[in-house]
Amino acid sequence: MAGATISGLEPGKKRKRKDENPHASKKGRTVAAESPQEVDFQDHVLRLEGKILESRTNYNAIQTLLEYMQKHDEAGDEDVIAAVALCRVFCKLMVGGNLSKPRERSGNEATIVQWLRERMQDYERALLRMLRNENIGRQSTALTVIMRFVKGKASHLNQSDDAVLQEVLLRQLILTLIEEQVAEETRVEFAKSYVGNYRDIRYCTFASLSYVPSLPRVEHLLNRRSGRASHKDPESLVRNTLTILAAIELIPERQEEVDKDFYVGPPSKAKHELYSSAAQKKQAQKAWTALLRQDLGKEQRGNILGLMSHRIAPWFLKVELLMDFLTDSFNLGGSTSLLSLSGLFYLIQHKNLDYPQFYPKLYSLLDSKILHSKHRSRFLRLLDIFLASTHLPAALVASFVKRLARISLFAPPSGIVIVVPWIYNLLKSHPRCTFMIHRNGEVDRIEETWGDPFRQEEPDPMETDALESSLWEIQMLQSHYHPNVATIAKIISEQFTKQAYNLEDFLDHSYGTVSVCGGYGMLEIADRSQMLDAELSKDIKKPPEVEFEIPKKIFMKQDADSASEPSLLVKLWSFD
Numbered sequence: 001m002a003g004a005t006i007s008g009l010e011p012g013k014k015r016k017r018k019d020e021n022p023h024a025s026k027k028g029r030t031v032a033a034e035s036p037q038e039v040d041f042q043d044h045v046l047r048l049e050g051k052i053l054e055s056r057t058n059y060n061a062i063q064t065l066l067e068y069m070q071k072h073d074e075a076g077d078e079d080v081i082a083a084v085a086l087c088r089v090f091c092k093l094m095v096g097g098n099l100s101k102p103r104e105r106s107g108n109e110a111t112i113v114q115w116l117r118e119r120m121q122d123y124e125r126a127l128l129r130m131l132r133n134e135n136i137g138r139q140s141t142a143l144t145v146i147m148r149f150v151k152g153k154a155s156h157l158n159q160s161d162d163a164v165l166q167e168v169l170l171r172q173l174i175l176t177l178i179e180e181q182v183a184e185e186t187r188v189e190f191a192k193s194y195v196g197n198y199r200d201i202r203y204c205t206f207a208s209l210s211y212v213p214s215l216p217r218v219e220h221l222l223n224r225r226s227g228r229a230s231h232k233d234p235e236s237l238v239r240n241t242l243t244i245l246a247a248i249e250l251i252p253e254r255q256e257e258v259d260k261d262f263y264v265g266p267p268s269k270a271k272h273e274l275y276s277s278a279a280q281k282k283q284a285q286k287a288w289t290a291l292l293r294q295d296l297g298k299e300q301r302g303n304i305l306g307l308m309s310h311r312i313a314p315w316f317l318k319v320e321l322l323m324d325f326l327t328d329s330f331n332l333g334g335s336t337s338l339l340s341l342s343g344l345f346y347l348i349q350h351k352n353l354d355y356p357q358f359y360p361k362l363y364s365l366l367d368s369k370i371l372h373s374k375h376r377s378r379f380l381r382l383l384d385i386f387l388a389s390t391h392l393p394a395a396l397v398a399s400f401v402k403r404l405a406r407i408s409l410f411a412p413p414s415g416i417v418i419v420v421p422w423i424y425n426l427l428k429s430h431p432r433c434t435f436m437i438h439r440n441g442e443v444d445r446i447e448e449t450w451g452d453p454f455r456q457e458e459p460d461p462m463e464t465d466a467l468e469s470s471l472w473e474i475q476m477l478q479s480h481y482h483p484n485v486a487t488i489a490k491i492i493s494e495q496f497t498k499q500a501y502n503l504e505d506f507l508d509h510s511y512g513t514v515s516v517c518g519g520y521g522m523l524e525i526a527d528r529s530q531m532l533d534a535e536l537s538k539d540i541k542k543p544p545e546v547e548f549e550i551p552k553k554i555f556m557k558q559d560a561d562s563a564s565e566p567s568l569l570v571k572l573w574s575f576d
Helices: 041-054 061-069 078-095 107-131 136-157 168-177 184-195 199-209 215-223 234-246 277-292 298-315 319-331 334-350 358-364 376-386 394-410 413-429 431-438 472-477 483-492 528-536 568-572
Strands: 442-444 449-451 513-518 521-526
Touching (some): 061 078, 078 107, 078 136, 107 136, 136 184, 168 184, 168 234, 199 234, 199 277, 234 277, 234 298, 277 298, 277 319, 298 319, 319 334, 334 358, 358 376, 358 394, 376 413, 394 431, 394 472, 413 472, 413 483, 472 483
Antiparallel strands (some): 442 449
């Protein structure tokens, strides 16, 4: 780019000699006589900008500003000042028609226009390089300038309805933003300030990001004009693409809601694809489908599943395309299966997805870890939705009730206070299962032992014989060490006069400070230290029993002169 000056500036006039100052005016005065070291650099740039717009004989000063943009001095802002000045210069040249190329122009004028267009391409490449700068402030400035430049080009240089969609700089910007050199803050700024607010930018973003899975294609689009060679990390491409897509919310469905949501301006054609919600969803479907086909890590898959029901599925015209991704995620087990429940049930309920293994897989998630998981509240909310239908078999519902009652024996108090009201509501909506709370169990007359017919290891919830069992686990919880847990467990033994408990009063609590609003008023379950403080602060009605004489030795024999007898522990065990 160095030395890219133009020799023919005025049609019909003599060209300047090679040794003549390229910034000399007609009167022989120089445009850039002041050096940046002698005057303030910003004033110097403003002088150059004014001279460029004053006469075409000073166009070579554009090359000087481009050279200033190559400076990457962290101590100064020469590149930023030059970039902003050049943005104003090119936008004003576009408004004045100096960058258009009419057929009637002479050969000399066509040469000038061609030279300006080449310098404009150099300017765009310099802006993209600034976007990769390590300084986040420079990245933010470069993003703002690029978007302003895109708007100027689409408004004045190409005034067609597809000006934004055909703008190469915007597509290059989107593909550059997913590179690892660009900071996360810059991607979020682009997503929130532009993609989330403007339909035309959103449409172009979807269309551009649909190329991301084809890494050779991405490399070609990013490097074909810059000539640089680099290797993109597929994992970072997927992660950065997800950052942008996840920030895009639902599009307006009605025509009157979208007329003002354009960055450049609404298209003149009433039936343009930018007005069509179906066209927008089609591009969104392509982008999301391309992302879901990648080799996703556990964290990335979890983030996507968390957005599935409210950020991803509504964009799809054919929601059936999500079936494979959701079923594969559900089959992975663990927390990934838990996160996939919402989207999978959405397809079952609204799109008639046939997945016979849904309830057996859901039943398999009820293990001893589920009530200790950070996703406990979300899982129980979903479980309440999945088992809400009164048309479910009683044997199926009884299996879920019995399994949750069993694992609550090993659960923290904050988990138990959620399970008991949930079981109450389920028994209330499925009366056939209430036999479980009235059955005392049967005694094996041969072995003379009580047996529970519930088969805990059976993976099929229809074959566990839970309906023939009883909820003795809840009766055990009525003797829980924490009195508040014991109190709430007693609601199963009393008359079911309450229609249902509001689970939201019991969810989203932990050991920190658990406030449970139930039929017995306010139950407060604090963490272990708070529990201890609460017990120590109580008024003692009856003094506790303590040993009268404190032995000097516990694990060893007493001294010969001691009158006390050896303890039972010393008699039974030898600690020599």
